[in-house]
Amino acid sequence: xxxxKLSDLSIDFAVKVLKLCSQIKGHSSLVNQLxxxxxxxxxxIREANYAHSRADFxxxxxxxxxxxxxxxxxxxxxxxxxxxxxDVVSPIIHMCGSPQNACFLS
Numbered sequence: 001x002x003x004x005k006l007s008d009l010s011i012d013f014a015v016k017v018l019k020l021c022s023q024i025k026g027h028s029s030l031v032n033q034l035x036x037x038x039x040x041x042x043x044x045i046r047e048a049n050y051a052h053s054r055a056d057f058x059x060x061x062x063x064x065x066x067x068x069x070x071x072x073x074x075x076x077x078x079x080x081x082x083x084x085x086x087d088v089v090s091p092i093i094h095m096c097g098s099p100q101n102a103c104f105l106s
Contacts, residue, residue, distance in 0.1 A: 004049075010042030010064070016092055017071065024083055034074040040067040068096040 017038035021031045041064045048060035075093045078084045 004045075007042065007045055007049075010045050013092075013095055014039045014042050016095075017075075020084065020088065020092065024078065027078075027083060030074060030078060030083075034071065034078070037067045037070040037074060040064075041071065072096045 017034060021035050024031050044060045044064040044067065048057050048064070051057035051060055072093055075084075075089050079086055079089045079093070
């Protein structure tokens with residue numbers, strides 16, 4: 001399968017989140033949720049490439065978008081709880097935060 005820009009961006013995003021998570025001590029349940037949602041984005045994008053129909057393709061990308069917004073939630077929670085600094089997490093949040101960015105899907 002040829003890598004698409006969307007797939008590449010989702011992997012880069014997941015790597016950034018995983019590196020961030022490796023720096024957070026304690027709070028394993030929050031880190032686990034963040035890791036799961038961030039890595040699920042790309043997994044669903046990759047799965048969409050093998051969709052059975054147009055509707056299935058759209059559904060997979062919608063799941064990716066939902067996972068993106070969940071990831072944004074966990075990042076904001078960690079930031080507001082002062083578990084990560086704003087200067088570190090803000091660029092990551094920016095990647096998925098607004099409808100214009102829509103975590104790579106716009």
